[in-house]
Amino acid sequence: MRATFRNLYDQFNMAAFIRDRRTHAMSVLRWALILVPMAATVGTLCAAFLWSLDAVTRLRFAFPWLLYLLPIGGFMVGLLYHLTGRSVEGGNNLIVEQIHEPGGGVPLRMAPLIFFGTVVTHLFGGSAGREGTAVQLGGSLSSGFGRALKLDAEATRILLMTGIAAGFGAVFGTPIAGAVFALEVLAIGRVEYRALVPCLVAALVGDWTCLSWGIHHGAYHVDAMVPVDASLVSKASLAGVVFGLVGLAFAEANHALGGWLKRVIPYGPLRPVIGGLAVIALVWLFGTQDYLGLGTLAATPGGLTIASFFGSNTYPWSWALKLLFTVVTLSAGFKGGEVTPLFFIGAALGNALAPVFGVPTGVFAAIGFVALFAGAANTPLACTFMGIELFGATYAVPIAVACFVAYLCSGHNGIYLSQRVAVPKVPAAHLTPDATLRDARTHRASRRRTRA
Template structure:
């Protein structure tokens, strides 16, 4: 009888896997193809912007059609990644199909004219939008629709960075702090892998990063297989990365709130991106460079500051991380579209470069640690970011990846770039938020408490 039960259970498992594979593959193929188109367009508009620097002066005007498109055609698309997270937690109005073309077009426009933004948000929103569309066609129940939305997130994230394992784990981890939804484990992995394969099949190649540093043991304590002094430096750097994550999330939300407060009339909201564009132009003149506009993966010139240059000695100035943070917070906080993650990579890599020089540590290692750890703190996804380190840089320094990401996760506090994230397990026991409170609710309570004082 027991034998029969176990056989029946395995048959059910096979049936479950077949069902989700058949549901997920068309989503993965569609999302992977859209991501390939998106990455190709980003490359093209970046080259155009480098060749015609005068396009930056049109950034304020470019913000107006972006605002109008979302106001009159966007429905609830303006909520972006947070809408997808909310729909996974509690299905309601759904993720509109129009989100995919809207965010694709407006992100490309933002990059063409010099806004400082990323690509993850666009890929995830396209993934969620396509997944919801297929979910309606398949007439899925609420539980299955939640899982399908998660596969859309995994597909978009895995394809846009070429990190399918990270994409799968990110989709499970990003929804709530301290909790992962293992019910969607296999569907998310299938989605991320097939989307990544599809993007690669279109001829899209991802940036190759390399950490040449190889860990060494401590000569004074031969029984230890790690460099204790280096671990101490990594812990301190992780603390700094966490504080940078906290600072970025707070700055972006603050800019957005003050922009709406100073321009309260709905008929004048189009002025917000116009002012944001003017501020970006002013910052370019004050800094004397356009290195902090656009995606920032590669630089226009050999001496430009970029993510790639940050992996080399002299590849970033002391305050490059802060300038990129300011450029991005203004761009995204004042109505332009794109993701936050690639700018977070830039902020982390250049901060890591600065700390490496300060601590006398390996520059490439600390740039890589900052790359993943600032992202971990800002999105509250330390496990996914540790795995990203392995997928992007190799597994030889995984201990340092984990230390940096986990430390940054704690020191970023109960904050993040996704206000819809819920706290399921608090990072600290004292003065901890209530279970299932969103980061937005926590932030509003803090602001109210400060006003009361």
């Protein structure tokens, strides 16, 4: 009798095991049928977007007078958003908010609006990036897929994260960093592992699709070789403090100037006009167009690009000028993103710091490339993986150290104000559970007013 019950028990366990595995397999198949076409669509759009950026940048190089149409281009984009895109003006922050608290979703019109707006910004010379466009393309399309398939709130959250991963992985050619970024950017101190595999699949498919369309990403080489010892790691940690503080300054300058412009110029389409005129004035003041656009291509053979900072020459103030051009462009309402300019600023700052620390410029340019972004976006894990994907594993340890130190030193600040503080970097009694960076910034402002 005991043997009979034992056999029944074993059979029951085996049947339960098989049911669990079948349920799991069906879930994997269901997600694959959703993710692959969605990520492939995002990758295709990112390929078209990158091709368009390259084409309009080269067009601007061929016709430098296009710069003087920047205020008009800005007004066109501002008016378009004013008339049809007010619900999507939040950009990346809107997507993060929808992931935290699914509501009406991300409108599908975000995709064509941000695509057009970013291309216009680069055609006329605005200093902006491309990650914002890629993330918004991914978020908008994934939200559209979710609505079409009538997914529940939790599935929609995961799908939005995979859209971010697909866009980020495709536009930079770093799928691992793209997957981790989508998980890490939502909240400081918390990574949503539930979406880990879907985000990785989406990032890989997005990247592979983009590459299959013949898109090639920029390659950066660290030619100098120095031993990765305690001395280099210590220098990287000290430089990480500087990268974190400059990342903080970039974010705060962008928010402060953007907020001031909104108060002074309530009519949205006029703000890019003022910003465009300011960018033209900066070009005349400094006598160079090297700080316009992405910073990946140069109008002249001797012009500065991100790759320039990996060479032997030192450029002490290029990081500050690119920061100035970018803050003026983005705070005025031009579209694009912050990340590629942050790569430029970080690589240039690393190049400037290298002689101070007695390190080859290429090594510190690579570290600064990702560490400053880690501080500004509060994504040290993603930036560490990005550094390894872009520059290899040789300098993985100093890259990781600089990214994490920059993350700590940037405080509860960042370029994405909808990012939540799940685990504070330091004890902060004033932060309620899951407070946003916007809340933290508002609290600091009120405290300053009280002191005044």
